[in-house]
Amino acid sequence: MKYVEEYRDGDAARTLAAAIARTVTRPWTIMEVCGGQTHSIIKYGVDTLLPPSLEIVHGPGCPVCVTPLELIDRAHAIALRPGVLFASFGDMLRVPGSRGDLLSARAAGADVRVLYSPLDALDLAVKNPEREVVFFAIGFETTAPANAMAVHLARKRGIKNFSVLVSHVLVPPAVEAILRAPDNRVQALLGPGHVCTVVGTAEYEPIARDHHIPVVITGFEPIDLLEGILLAVRQLEAGEARVDNQYSRAVRPEGNPASRQLLAEIFEVSDRKWRGLGEIPGSGYRLRDAYREFDAEQRFDLTTIETNESPICISGRILRGACKPTDCPAFGKACTPATPLGATMVSNEGACAAYYAYGRHLTGHLTPQDAA
């Protein structure tokens, strides 16, 4: 595949890894913010190419992982209502709520569909006028424009049997919360490339300045990640703290103005609870009053739901980069993708699931020498 293969080239990777090794003179801790980056790092073994003094910790950028339990339980309750057709991105289906996951709701008779786009949910609403079609609108700034577009089109086309269960979260407030935490160890950030294609890079300037921390907006292929790490390490070693854009082939400083305008039309910033991180002011989106009729929480009475979080799961500390999945006593034992105790074990982009998927529960940290 052109434009992708170049970013997976073995020679380029070795050159970058050597440059990183030459640059690093002391221990550093770098956090990749985005779950897609986490997945790629573990899938390609990017961290196995780095000098041991350079630690990569995994950030809060898995939208599935940080969706609060209350929302999962609400989704579960809505999906089980008669006449409801509940649609969601695939990896939300196995996220454990306090009453089970959406797969178990489906097994109990709920009509739960996996879709790749909220616009497909809109089509389902048109084709099934007697049903209430609900889309689980989760994600960061990356998925928000498509969900906003679905609501925009529902209004424009007069589609009344469509609503969204909104659980949108924003990256900068979560990163701020992590950097302010007393147990913070993060010294540089690999910024979320796809989020920045939508919103641009300006929001990361104050983070770099106020916390005196290098922020490198980074892509998702192994060469992107190695390059992002090299740029971050250079800043760290030089004592600098600015926003660099490694992912300039996709990210413009101003982002995508049309998407931003659509977001502003449909959503307003609100406080949001994050699974594992708690309530963070101004860290999410909710539908504006003018679009409240499409809010599934308004449409269905859901006042009596109580939630129960697993007492063993340490996903909150993992999402803050304070712990790694292998620090958890339940990891790979009581907690596996088949029996997840917390959301970081469910999504492909969750750190625990990525560690498990690529076998880190079996041998711990594999180095190239181990396998040679």
Add this chain to the structure above:
Amino acid sequence: MISCPMPVSGYDRVVLGHGSGGRLSAELIQRVFLPALGNDILGALEDQATLPAIAGRIAVTTDAYVVRPIFFPGGDIGSLAVHGTVNDLAVGGAVPLHLTAAFILEEGLLLTDLERIVQSMRHACQACNIHVVAADTKVVERGKGDQIYITTTGVGLVPDGRVLSVHAAQPGDRIILSGTLGDHGIAVLSCREGLEFETKLASDSAPIIKLVEVLLAAAPRTRCMRDPTRGGLSSALHEIAAASGIGVELDESAIPIRDEVRGACEMLGLDPLYVANEGKLVAIVPEDEAQHTLAALRAHPQGQDAAIVGRVLAAPRGLVTLRSRIGGTRIVPLLAGEQLPRIC
């Protein structure tokens, strides 16, 4: 007896009566099944097939087919039900001889679709030089099935001297894959509701009998073979690693994957190592037989993309690892559940 005002052959869809064992059942057999699959043994319409004696070791396998959609680019549930079972015999070194088939039909299935499926089975059987010697049909109420399920059982003969065992892999052996990974799984996914994406990709559903013969002629000391169907290459290699108590190391850059499959997997958040194939062969062969076996496979039309994709290591025992394209290393674990497409 009250005669039906409608001629039985007037139905254009399967009705419950087609499974009643009565006139409609008989008509379905006479009109649809016998013309396509008929032979002396099946045509005798006994409750059992009586087969001539087989001298040698007999291989038996059974498999259920529940694919949706039932017609997909490159095949359908009928040909798949023949190829899948024949291939399970072939990877054991067996020469396929007989097949049985059980059909579970959902009320409402178009008879023209059923005819098309059964005709497709006929062509597949001819290509594999195998006959359906016994068959059964049941009909379930609408909503209690997914159009059609087929279960086939295959019987084959393992020639004398052929010893293949999942326990036999040894350190130093090479892993040969006969062609590209993931074609079947992605071709089927590409026509699912809500997922339709444009691709010219066709399923690789095909018999691998001839490939097996080419491979065994070139590498007579072949340790074992698998057809990497459900669970993909990963599951096939895990079975071998566990049974033989060895490690398997894959070389990511050597694994043949079509651009369309790679692209679809990227888009859908799937890993081609876990996607199903229906016409591929993975074999563990001794190192000194690997290179000329690869050349022999590549000379066969079904083996043009064959590659040596990895090797057997003494350790870590029971694990499948992968050397990534950038030189990193990771473990390829068994799939926990079904692969779920990811959000973004």
